[in-house]
Amino acid sequence: ARDGRPEGGRVARGSGDGTRRVGGAVPGQGGASLRGHGARIVRTALSPEGARIATASYDRSVKLWDTDSLVIDSSSSARVETVWMAGFSPDGRHVAASGRTTTLRSADTGALIWERDLGSVIAQRFSTDGSKLIQNSVDGAVRIVDMASGAPLHEIRPADGIVRTVGLLDDGRSMVLYGEGWLGTWDLQTGRSLGPTRPHSWVTESFVVRA
Numbered sequence: 001a002r003d004g005r006p007e008g009g010r011v012a013r014g015s016g017d018g019t020r021r022v023g024g025a026v027p028g029q030g031g032a033s034l035r036g037h038g039a040r041i042v043r044t045a046l047s048p049e050g051a052r053i054a055t056a057s058y059d060r061s062v063k064l065w066d067t068d069s070l071v072i073d074s075s076s077s078a079r080v081e082t083v084w085m086a087g088f089s090p091d092g093r094h095v096a097a098s099g100r101t102t103t104l105r106s107a108d109t110g111a112l113i114w115e116r117d118l119g120s121v122i123a124q125r126f127s128t129d130g131s132k133l134i135q136n137s138v139d140g141a142v143r144i145v146d147m148a149s150g151a152p153l154h155e156i157r158p159a160d161g162i163v164r165t166v167g168l169l170d171d172g173r174s175m176v177l178y179g180e181g182w183l184g185t186w187d188l189q190t191g192r193s194l195g196p197t198r199p200h201s202w203v204t205e206s207f208v209v210r211a
Contacts, residue, residue: 034065036072043085047092052107054095056086062097064107073110084122089147090130098124098135104150114150118143123165127188128172134188136163142177144191155189158184 034041034096039059046067053065060082064073083099088107095107098121104113123136132153132208133145144154156163158177165178169185173193176185184197 022161034070035082036063037061042083043087044184045087045095047088047107049092052088052092054086054088054107056083056097057097058082062086062095062105064110074111085123087126089126090128094130094147096124096126096133102133102145102150104133104147116145116147116150116152118150118152125166125168128168132188133169134166134175136166142166142186144188156186156191158182158193158197160184160197161182 017088032105034053034055037051037055037057037059038061039057041055041057043056044053045055051067052073053067054062055065056062062083065071066073083097084094085099086097088095093107094113095105097103097105098118100117100120102118102121102124103115105111106113109176118135118137120138121135122138125134126132126147127134131147133147135143137143140157142156143152144156145151146153158179160182161179163177163179167178169175169178173189174185174187176183179197181199181201182197183200185194186192187194
């Protein structure tokens, strides 16, 4: 995994030994390692303003780091159930960590806001306005979760098969679900399909959709 800092300040590059290499965005610039996890780091996320890095590890913890000092904010290091990903909300105020359970914590203090057993999650992203968390579950469904309470709002199980990837439309109100040989558009507010799915023949793990 690799995340770029706004204005090219830092990038974080993955490793399998419980560290993350953080260096300049320009090749050849020096860097340092994030050391503090007891197992492999599986996901790195950069806050929108570039001030913090979140790391999720197989040691079942999520840690927050100051981007400039690369020091762990110990008050924000929270041990959770098996965790596979972590990400910042669009305003940078919250960190969602997902795996077998999902937690939402304050990015400033590490305080737990809510914890929910939403089923095992393999991918997540925030809606553009930060009011919803969109999750891909291991069983192929997509869940739309209320950010304020953690309550699941909608569960989508397309008849065409499992969902591999979710893309948000620029209008902020709808999303595209991508499956094996099909794609379709759904409404974020209602969880309802906006029309029949259509076939495709290309293969990808992620994409950007323009309204």
